[in-house]
Every structure is written in C-alpha cells, then in structure tokens.
Amino acid sequence: xxxxxxxLLALLLGMVCLTGLGDESVLSLYVLFALAAxxxxxxxxxxGQAGQVSLGQxxxxxxxxxxxxxxxxxxxxxxxxxxxxxxxxAALAIVIGIPLLLLRGHHLAFATLAAHLIFLSVVGEMTxxxxxxxxxxxxxxxxxxxxxxxxxSYAYLxxxxxxxxVIIARNILVSRPGRGLRALSTSEIAAASSGxxxxxxxxxxxxxxxxxxxxxxxxxxxxxxxxxxGSFPVLLSIEYLVMAAIGGLGTIAGGLIGSAxxxxxxxxxxxxxxxxxxxQTAPVILSYAVYAILLVAAVLxxxxxxxxxxxxxxxxxFRRTRPGRGT
Amino acid sequence: MSAFLSYVxxxxxxxxxxxxxxxxxxxxxxxxxxxxxxQGTFAVFAAFMAATLLGAGLPHGAAEILAVLVAAILGxxxxxxxxxxxxxxxxxxxxxxxxxxxxCYALEILIWGDQPQSFPGLAGSFEYLELEFPKQYxxxxxxxxxVFALLEAFFEWTYVGKALTACASNPYAATLVGIGxxxxxxxxxxxxxxxxxxxxxxxxxxxxxxxxxxxxLFVNGFASAIxxxxxxxxxxxxxxxxxxxxxxxxAGYAKASYQSALALLLTLAILxxxxxxxxxxxxxxx
Numbered sequence: 001x002x003x004x005x006x007x008l009l010a011l012l013l014g015m016v017c018l019t020g021l022g023d024e025s026v027l028s029l030y031v032l033f034a035l036a037a038x039x040x041x042x043x044x045x046x047x048g049q050a051g052q053v054s055l056g057q058x059x060x061x062x063x064x065x066x067x068x069x070x071x072x073x074x075x076x077x078x079x080x081x082x083x084x085x086x087x088x089x090a091a092l093a094i095v096i097g098i099p100l101l102l103l104r105g106h107h108l109a110f111a112t113l114a115a116h117l118i119f120l121s122v123v124g125e126m127t128x129x130x131x132x133x134x135x136x137x138x139x140x141x142x143x144x145x146x147x148x149x150x151x152x153s154y155a156y157l158x159x160x161x162x163x164x165x166v167i168i169a170r171n172i173l174v175s176r177p178g179r180g181l182r183a184l185s186t187s188e189i190a191a192a193s194s195g196x197x198x199x200x201x202x203x204x205x206x207x208x209x210x211x212x213x214x215x216x217x218x219x220x221x222x223x224x225x226x227x228x229x230g231s232f233p234v235l236l237s238i239e240y241l242v243m244a245a246i247g248g249l250g251t252i253a254g255g256l257i258g259s260a261x262x263x264x265x266x267x268x269x270x271x272x273x274x275x276x277x278x279x280q281t282a283p284v285i286l287s288y289a290v291y292a293i294l295l296v297a298a299v300l301x302x303x304x305x306x307x308x309x310x311x312x313x314x315x316x317x318f319r320r321t322r323p324g325r326g327t
Numbered sequence: 328m329s330a331f332l333s334y335v336x337x338x339x340x341x342x343x344x345x346x347x348x349x350x351x352x353x354x355x356x357x358x359x360x361x362x363x364x365x366q367g368t369f370a371v372f373a374a375f376m377a378a379t380l381l382g383a384g385l386p387h388g389a390a391e392i393l394a395v396l397v398a399a400i401l402g403x404x405x406x407x408x409x410x411x412x413x414x415x416x417x418x419x420x421x422x423x424x425x426x427x428x429x430x431c432y433a434l435e436i437l438i439w440g441d442q443p444q445s446f447p448g449l450a451g452s453f454e455y456l457e458l459e460f461p462k463q464y465x466x467x468x469x470x471x472x473x474v475f476a477l478l479e480a481f482f483e484w485t486y487v488g489k490a491l492t493a494c495a496s497n498p499y500a501a502t503l504v505g506i507g508x509x510x511x512x513x514x515x516x517x518x519x520x521x522x523x524x525x526x527x528x529x530x531x532x533x534x535x536x537x538x539x540x541x542x543x544l545f546v547n548g549f550a551s552a553i554x555x556x557x558x559x560x561x562x563x564x565x566x567x568x569x570x571x572x573x574x575x576x577x578a579g580y581a582k583a584s585y586q587s588a589l590a591l592l593l594t595l596a597i598l599x600x601x602x603x604x605x606x607x608x609x610x611x612x613x
Contacts, residue, residue: 053418053421099595099599100595100599102599102602102603103598103599103602104602105417105418106362106417106421107553107598107602109362109421110362110546110549110553110598111595111598111599113546114546114550114591114592114594114595115595117546117587117588117591118588118591118592121584121585121587121588122588124584125584125585234542238425238429241422241425245422281436281437281440281441284433284436284441285433285436285437286433288429288430288432288433288436289430289433291426291429292426292427292428292429292430292432292433293426293430295422295423295425295426295429296408296423296426296427296430299415299419299422299423299426300408300412300415300419300423303419
C-alpha cells in the first residue's frame, strides 16, 4: 500500500515537473506519451491480467477520436464529445466483444486485427466522418470558460486522464473482479467452476480497455484537430502491444514504462535519422527496426518486461519484503 | 454471364495465391502451434527479390526460383527467432513472428525503398467466347496445383513429411522415436517461407506490391487457413479458392473497397459459429 502511494507520488511529481517546466517540444512528446500510456495500461490489463490478446486496440482509439471529432464538428459542446469518446469505444467493444470473446488465443488476435481493418474501411466509406479524405476543422476543446488551445493545456488534460486511468486500473487489480481476471487467464474452466462469471468479466475488461483507448483518442482528436483513417493504421495497434510487452504485461507500471521507453527511443532515433547526410527513409527504417528488436528481445529474454526488473528494486528501496502485484 | 465468369476466373487466380500463403501458415501451425504473422512478409520479400534479379538480367524462371529460395531462408530465420529458444510459449512465438515481420519492413525499405514494386509476368491473354483470361492467371493456377500435389506427395510418401506430421500430432511421442522436434519446426518454417515466396512471385505481376502488402496477404491467407480449420494444406487450397471467388464477386457486383471488409466479416462469422458450437470443456485447447 505504502509503496503504491510512493509510486503514485513519483508519477505525479514527474507529471508536474514535465508539464510545468518543459518547453514546447518536450510538451508535445509528453502529450504523445500520456495518450499512449493511457491506451497501453488498458492493453496491459487486458493481455497481462485477463490473458486476452488484442491486435485491434487502435480501432477503439480511432473510435473515441472519431466520436469526439464528429460530435463537435456537428455542433455538440466539446465536453460532451470528450465524455462520449470512451463511452462510444466501450459500447463498440461490448457489441463486437460479445461474439469475438468466444474466441481464444490466436483466433482472438486475428479477430481483433480483422475488426480494426473492418472499422477503418467503414470509417473510410462514411460521409459524416469525412471518408478517406479525413475529418477536418475539429474545434479545440472548451470547458466552461477555459479553452484548451496550447500544447501545455493538453499536457495537463492528458495527465489528468492518465492519472484517472491509473487509479481506476489499480483499484480493479486489487479488487475481487481483478483476482477473478487473473484466475480466468490461467484456466477459464477452473475459474468458472469457482463461480467467476467468465464471459461477463472478459467482456467487462475488454470494454474497460476500449474505454481507456477511446478516452485517449478523444483527447487526440481535440489536440490534432484533424482525423483520417490513415492516422490509425494497424501498426498503431501493434505499437501499443509493443509498449505493453516491453514495459511488462499485466502491470500498470509496465504500461507507463513501456510507452515512455518506446516513445523516447523512437524520438531519439528520429532526431538522429533526420540529421543531415541520412537518407530520406532513415526515420521509418530506424523506428521499424527499433520496434522489432525491442519486441523480440522483450518477448524472448525479458518476458516480465522492464517493470519486472524495476519493481523488485523499487520494493527493496522501500523495505517491503512481500512482492506486491499491480503497482 | 461473361462478367460473372471473368470474376470467377479472377477469383480463382487470387484465391490460389491466398491458398499458397495459407498452406505455409498451416504447415507452420501444425508443427509448432504458432500462427506465423510474418507469412505475408515472405511473399513481399520474394516479390521484391525477383524484381531485382529480373532487373539484373536473370531470365524468368531462374529469378523466381532464386527469390523463392531466399524466402525459404527468410522463413528459416523467422523460425529461429520464433521457436529457436527453448520453452517459448506459442503466444510469445506469435509476438516474436510479429517482431520479425516488422524487422523485415525495415530491411525492405532499406534495400528497396518505400515505393511499390512490380515486374512483368507472362504477357498476353487467352481469349475464349469473348472472355479474356490473362496468361499470368494460368501460370498462377498451374503452379499452385503442382505445388499442392507435391506437398501432398511430400507429406504422404516421404520420411521427412511423415516426421513433420508426427511432430504435428504428438511432439512428445515424436521425440521418443527419435525425431528432432526443433529441427522439424525449423523445417516447417522453411517450407512456409518457400510457399509464401511462391505466392509472392506469382502475384507480383498482377499488381505492384509495397512493403506493407504483407498485411492483406496475411489476413487473406489466414482467413483461408481458418476456413480450412488449420489442418491440412489441401483444405487450405479449398479455403483460398472460396475466399478468392467470394472477394472477386463482391468486388465485381458491389464495391471493390468492400471486398476485404466483407470477406473478413464472413471469416469472423465462421470463426464465431465454430467457437460457439465447440463444447466449453474442449475449448481451452485452441
């Protein structure tokens, strides 16, 4: 309990320092980190705790973004759009989750990937979403008298969202349903025979991770002001998977660490690649190579992710003998 | 009527390539229980390779065969990454093959750039009753049939083929009779790489391929494999042809941009119905 509190305080401190002191370029990277971390915490929960593979998380991100974008371009207040984003993503997750969660393992992985592709092709055909051309002119978010029109304001907004997501996820992990999820990830039959409503819990965690992604997507829509199907390629879904796997599946810290490490590395490499003398394709090549190498290395040699190295050290610092789960 | 027939013919040609990709997936899955997400990559890599070799002046045939061999080596490498380390779970291997596929993106862009590539196949077309049938389609169908016949013979009549089947049905028992399961797994990946490569060199002349074409190839191949139940390569041929024809008909009569979405929807429906009919107690295996 105490170490969790310290971890949360450290996170808060980091957020305040970065959002308060960072300049424009730091802040824009920070917003990307916070949004990615929100999604990744959900992926980590879904994959690591409930044992369900999703290669379609980007679709829920896109769903949230489009919900916020379409609602506000149609004249709804920004706050309504922002709140509707996670709800719409969760609703979509429930609708497709009822049939798809009957599937397991690689079947589910394929099904979620397929759902992502179908979602993109539907969005590309609809006129209200701007089709393949994209949705332009999404107004900046206004809540009451306050207009979110600087990068810094979005850094605050995404920090708040990330904090909320971390607290929700943490409370679920230590609750009875959280234990139920861990049980069903090892054996659904054993979990069901101990009285855990397996189908319901799987659907609930699927919807929750979708809601996280939708929330991040909603913020992204206001932040960018422009959306197109091309902004949400399948590779986006895979990015979240990479982040979660590198940080450590099933832990909240893993989601945060993974997204931070991947984004920082990719950012550093893209700075390196855009230096003079490098070929034009260098940024793409380097980022693909980094994703690939990190992913394979994490899966094969560090199955618990970076957090499995850091968490014990953290526990030692704060003199706790029992390894805690879920910080 | 002639429109219908030409859609079907087009469907058979593209379906054959799906079937080749699918058969690679099935062979790898049978032996290792791993769904190889890099399966489409082999096709793309072989197509690029063939384009380069043809550009360097190699004759048709030799260039394609060399490209397929390169794809087989790539398959072997994917196998080393995915199952080379002892005790890797199928889920970890699945993600490792994904990593391998992404690494190949980097490699492909590094070597060939990010523009789509193509090369000419067999030019001209047969004409019969106002129907035009490009000769390249005939090449695709004939090669596919030959490859599937060879595969069946390989699994039916050779010791190595039998050993692969043995590993598929019971790895433990296979080890007991002296079959090296890891070596067989790597062989499975090599075969899968070659089959993906064949698909790639066959369809590259139909439409230019870019480095991320592997996604649609994988999705269609996996859909065909699933239609076939991931069991025997020959079933994958049937699955691929069905999927190819359905997609061609959708593209012809409805709208081309719907074809893959509708085909995916169909596959999902089949998957879900299969899963719903399977008794819960057997379900944990898949």
